[in-house]
Amino acid sequence: xxxxxxxxxxxxxxxxxxxxxxxxxxxxxxxxxxxxxxxxxxxxxxxxxxxxxxxxxxxxxxxxxxxxxxxxxxxxxxxxxxxxxxxxxxxxxxxxxxxxxxxxxxxxxxxxxxxxxxxxxxxxxxxxxxxxxxxxxxxxxxxxxxxxxxx
Numbered sequence: 001x002x003x004x005x006x007x008x009x010x011x012x013x014x015x016x017x018x019x020x021x022x023x024x025x026x027x028x029x030x031x032x033x034x035x036x037x038x039x040x041x042x043x044x045x046x047x048x049x050x051x052x053x054x055x056x057x058x059x060x061x062x063x064x065x066x067x068x069x070x071x072x073x074x075x076x077x078x079x080x081x082x083x084x085x086x087x088x089x090x091x092x093x094x095x096x097x098x099x100x101x102x103x104x105x106x107x108x109x110x111x112x113x114x115x116x117x118x119x120x121x122x123x124x125x126x127x128x129x130x131x132x133x134x135x136x137x138x139x140x141x142x143x144x145x146x147x148x149x150x151x
Contacts, residue, residue, distance in 0.1 A: 053078060053097045055124060056106055060131055060148035069108065069120070069131075069148060071095075084110060106131065114139065122148065 053074040060069045068085040075081070080095035093111040097104060104124035111117065115138065122133035131148040 053099070053104065055104065055126075056080065056097055056131075059151035061151045062146055062148050064146070068151065071106075080106065080108075082108060084108070086113070088113075090115070120146070122146075 057071050057073060060071070061067070062069075066087070069082055070085065071080050071082045073081040074097060078097045080092075080097055082092050082095040084090045084092060090110060090113045092108050094107070094109040097106045099105075106120070106122045106124070108120040108122075109117065110119070117138035119136045119138070120133065121136070122131040124130075125132050129150050133146065135144045135146045136142075137144070
């Protein structure tokens with residue numbers, strides 16, 4: 001006697017296994033609605049939203065001086081096509097974004113225009129839609145807390 005599933009099992013056995021699978025799925029969903037699982041689920045959902053590096057594209061202005069970082073695109077491995085304006089455009093020697101524990105980070109290094117190794121280390125703050133972090137001025141060997149707002 002063969003069932004409709006075509007695997008040599010009686011239809012009642014196929015229905016029974018289907019019911020077991022349905023109960024397991026429903027039980028897992030019910031269990032995830034209680035206890036610690038929602039925290040993991042919420043963290044992973046937030047991480048999934050933060051993994052989109054393209055959130056960084058656009059023009060970002062530093063309110064304390066009018067400096068602008070223009071991010072025109074993001075490559076497959078987090079490379080950023082970005083330019084710095086102070087007020088004239090300067091190329092970044094390196095510009096890269098990474099995801100670390102669900103937080104987007106961007107690092108920019110300047111070599112041109114007398115900046116000789118100055119860097120911005122920024123993180124994306126989803127709540128304020130800002131890039132927040134540190135600017136290291138290599139020539140003066142000083143670090144400053146900075147932020148950029150989306151223009």
